[in-house]
Amino acid sequence: MAGMTSTPLDLGRxxxxxxxxxxxxxxxxxxxxxxxxxDSSSDRDAVRRAFAALHVAHAEAEEKCVYPTLRTKRAIDAHEQEHGEEEHAEGNQALLAVLELKGTDTQAFDDAVEELAGKVNHHLTEEELTILNPARQEVSDQVRAELGLAFVTERAAQLDADCGRVENVRALVAKAEKDGVLPADDED
Structure with a gap:
């Protein structure tokens, strides 16, 4: 397994x-x-680091490059944009819990992964229904291609900056709490 290329941990470029x-x-x-x-037989530490990098790069690229344009094109409204951003913040919060655990073979780790999976799977489903479907219907092929280029450019820049490191995820969660995107101290 030289250099980890072509493994499932390859995040794509x-x-x-x-x-x-x-x-x-x-x-x-x-x-x-x-x-x-x-999967307890996988290298869970490597997987959580890969997941963190992808989650942050993807969410930041959507928030900076995709959601604002879909809003100006009226494919989505302010509520949908804000809701997507809230769900990214909740995903980051659940991700931080996974990243901060020392061991990966504990019940605490399994519980944190279950929480993360619940948040992320909910968001993927909702985004595909309420954001991606309108983007398909309301936005031209050319604009989707322009948005694609902006998205992959920001995504790559985030990955190059090691965006998934725990300090960065912690800072994103703190900012979301400060900005009122996330309820502070886990109040629901």
């Missing part, structure tokens, strides 16, 4: 495409990584 297809490709990657995270 797309350089262009239809933004809807690119986002869906990442959604399938999340599902694969969550399966590996649940």
């Amino acid at each position: 797309p350089i262009a495409g239809d933004v809807v297809e690119l986002i869906l490709d990442d959604h399938r990657r999340f599902e694969t990584l969550l399966r590996q995270l649940r």
Whole structure:
């Protein structure tokens, strides 16, 4: 297994495409990584680091490049944009719990993974229904290609900056709490 290339932990480096297809490709990657995270025979530490990098890069690229344009094109409204951002923050919060655990073979780790999977799977489903479907219907092929390029460019920049490291995830969660995107101290 030299250099970890072509393993399922390869997060992909797309350089262009239809933004809807690119986002869906990442959604399938999340599902694969969550399966590996649940599997006690996998290298769960490597998987959680890969998941963290993908989760942060994907969410930041959507929030900076995709959601605002879909809003100006009226494919989604303010509520849908804010809800997507809230769910990213909740995902980051659940991710932080997974990253901060020392061991990966404990009940605490399994519980944290279950919480993360619940948040992320809920978000993938909702985003595909309420954001990606309108993007398909309301936005031209050319705009989806332009958004695809912006999305992969920001995604790559995030990955290059090691966006999934625990300090960065912690800072994103703290900012979301400060900005009122996340309820502070886990109040629901």
